[in-house]
Amino acid sequence: MFAFLTIAASSFWLWAVARRALRGAPLFEFLALLTGLGLSLGILSILMMWLGLIPGAWLRSEIALAIPWIGVLISAWVCRHELAALIARLKPAALFRHLRKLAAKNLLLLFVMLICLGGLAVIAVNITFYPFYTADVLARYALDARLLFTSRQISSSQIGYPLGVQMLYTFGFMAVGAVNDHFANLYTGLFSAAMLGSVWLATRLMVSNRAAWAAVVLTLGAPLFVNQATSGYVDIPEGFFHGLMVIFAFLWLERGEARYAALAGLFCGLGLWLKQASLVYVPSLAVVPLLRLGWPLRWPTLRREAGLGALTLAVAFLAGGPWYLRNYLLAGLDGVIASANPVDVLHADRSLQLLNIFWVRRDQWGAAFALAFLAGFVLWLATLVWPGLSGWALSAADTRRRVLLVLAFIVPYHLVWWSNFTFEVRYLLASLPMYAAIAGFAVEWILNRISVLARAPAWAAAILVAAITLGGVYQRLGAVYYLVTDPMQSDDAKLSRLARGNWQIARYVRENIPPGAKIHVMDPALQYWLDGYQLSLGLPAQPEQFREDEYVVVMPAAEHIYQRMGQSWEIVREALKDPANFTEVYRSYDSILYAVHFP
Template identity: 25%
Template sequence: MVGLYRPDVAVVTLSIGLGLAGLAFGRARVSLRLADRPDDLFTRLAFASVVLPVTLAAVAALAPPTAKDTLQYHIALPKAWLAVGALVDVPYNIPGLRALGAEMSGVWGMLLGRLLSPRAGEAAFGAAMFAYFPLLLAVVHGWARERGLGRGPALTAAALVASAPVAWEVAGASYVDLALALYVVLAFRAAARWSTGGGRAALAELALALGFALSVKPLAAAALVLLALLVLLRARRAHGQRDGARLATAGVAALALGVLIGSPWYLRTWLLTGSPLFPFFPGLWPGEALGWDETRAVLFQAFNAQYGGDPKGPLDYLLLPVRLALMGRRDVPLEWESVCGPAFLAGTPLVALALWRRQLDAELGIAAAGGAWLFAWWALSAQVLRYLLPATALWALVVAGAAAALADNARVLSRALLMATLGGQLVILAWFVGDDPLRVALGTEPRDAYLTRRLDYYPYYRLINETLPTDATVWLIDVRRDTYHLERPYVGDYLFEDYTLRRWVAEAGSAAELRARARAAGITHLLVRHDVLFDPARSVLVDDSRPDAENRARLARARAFLVDEARVLRADQKFLLAALP
């Protein structure tokens, strides 16, 4: 906000971070001594099951970004901020009005990388966002070791997370959900330590982890609810009313401090929109922003409801764990937009049995409660699979702990769990081979060639960047509004990308009126996906409640505006780029 997004500031920030890391390692008295005995085959396989997905995700993260949300805001917003050197509001970019704490890591990475080249800055952003993946796995492994699990079973817990295709996809796509999972797991670890007798240090860790989680996404509020309940339960178990009041005060103060740490993002949202919850819960606390209105808020709720299928009945919720294990498809909202794999379902009976026999210690019990609570919250809200990552990380720890508690030899069940991760590993490998990010990451494939085969509209973006004048303004219609790779001014609706066109076509009496509206908005060119727009069976311009003649007239007006009376610069069976006369 004060113009400090500069390379020199990034270098100073990195130096401070490295210095603090050195102090932390020094205080921890890290020892690099060898293990008392060499790892057996099982432990080495568990280690390989962690290293393989992490390595493949690292390669994917270094490739030019192609993931939808990343191109819309995760990296598009930092690019806009660095262009002016400050955190600014980007018009029409609705996610830019929400918490964006994790993206800040990518901002500093991009600044440092740009000291070498723009491509290096892009790769550095991906590397910074990828770093949350190995950090999360290290926390899961470390917590498992703290609970007495051997190296092999602890690595199995990490492998359960690493082998989930959704985790690999998020790590390589520069999404922020692994950052949220990391901080939520750290918050539950701190709460578990405090609940089992920990002191002020655990409360300090709880406050920091909760604050950082809230700064990543509002979804952290789900964890806050259970963390508050854990604080009250610890206070209730205290010896005496005075001791209980003291514990309750300390716990609530830690949670309040965590909320305070995460609050600047929500205060910013409040100032910009009139609601700290924007764009969620419009009925509870409505907000306003350029490019957003009440109708789109209702459409947004319906959009989120489609994940996992809509409508959902009792049987759908009952079978949800089984469906998650056996189904799931990449980029298909009805099937959660990604893949979880069968490993977590295979481990769930072990957790149930260990809980029934009371063989899980208190900390693992709290982790189990956290995982179950976050799963229930997710099931009743937007079932986007990557939002489930905090629960999966906690559940992986509990599954490994249950396997160790139930078997005389912890390695027996851990081996079975490790075998269950094979399906996820194969899916990850198939996705990696299909995406083929290795060549571009190594520099043997040109960036434009990689983006052309990954993004079907990219040749049009390249044409816009290379041929249109710098003062041209392009209206993006049904092309995902992925603005990171676009180097010209643009307008476009977020998420509902044909909303304005649909409204204008319904209100306007002719193509000339549509053209006048576009010109008044400063639009000079149009990039539209026309194959769906002009198909009467699929077009959003067709209103089934209106007469057929009116719908045909709407399609004719739109075609005249976009094609017949515009100068077509390039077109194919799917996209069209035209200049307004």
């Protein structure tokens, strides 16, 4: 129970700060809730980074766990009256009255909310039921988190990729006092729900309430989102921070207040602490003061907007910059930005059709999301020429500024992705709140002009919403099935089904080979499960490179990866058949463990 409460505390310990900073903001309660969550998780992670960088083992449970609890106590006192009012509104009787009023006023909205909660519940079941099992999580995020937890410091070997998500997984381990995937994975669930919240809020502010709910439904209908929401990768947390960044950039554009400029910069910086791809959004932030200048140029306006732009960039680099500065001091320019796998970049598909990735990969985005976004993007661009198309009660100049703002946060990142990173569609989740807002805009535009669709019976619309949502979550319904039919299933059984060969090889090694043995693994994901062994990693070009090892684990995809690297797999494969040097010890789903005994 303490672990659950501590993780909850870590998620809202800066709620009071958010409420104080956002007084008078539109949609105040929900904006403060999301902002408090983002600030709490992001700043806790950064504080843990600083603890880890202090010489000595200062990244300790007793220090890190105290931070959010102190914040919660202060928040509870500062916001005691608001908290009491909130608790009163959340009483079952009050909630039931609210639902009755909503059903009487807008039955369809109630249906949509319940369906969305159902989709989110499927994600929650997957996150809580399964341990970590996806490749990159095992090879990097969970592996780094375990190293941080056990060493209580940031190792000099942890350089390049930021550790924002890993720090939160480490905090989850600290909360329970052991390496525990299920508790660490709770942060995956928090970020997934928060991403949906940022989708709703961004679309609600820029378009309408109906468009906002359409955007949420379309997002849940995208298998890419649901699959990544249950994976533990960094892309959805990054997308959540980017959603808040765009929300505050929009409020800065609309209202010109310094607090919004600072918060836009802060969430850009928190995004930088999660993933270096957030650097692409820094120039996008600089577009906001340019859009606010107007014509003719006036010196006071220019000076003020330049000052706000400088404030935004300063806050962004204050939050996210120290990690990159530390990497530069340790390894020079080569250590500042970690390079993607050169083999993947070399084989990235740069065909023009992939600019329209939503339709080309509609199996991942969902047909509904793909069609809505494409229609919305065409309308969004057309609004630049004919502002009246938007239907917004704004001047032509203000409409164009709003349209250009969103384009500034979508187009550069999308082009960078297309030019180098098309091998991973999930990287585009960094821009999901903006993509979803444009998709929601298309739905709103169509419903405003085709009245027969807007007047459809609530039950018919609810069936459509349920079908779209089911299309997104159906690949993850297995966890729900197993939770119902076998709720006490062991992690061993789950991993034997989900990770197949890798887990069974790892289990065999743990049961039959003493710790300390020298093992060469080709798949980096095995490192997380083989703690306590002397591991070497890579794809050797010659079998003699295994001479210093006692065992070697060959991965099923070895031949494919060797070919992409331009190396010969045949030499290694044929050598492994030589009983004088290698003996097959165990095989599982084409993952093979060999004993090495060079003369």
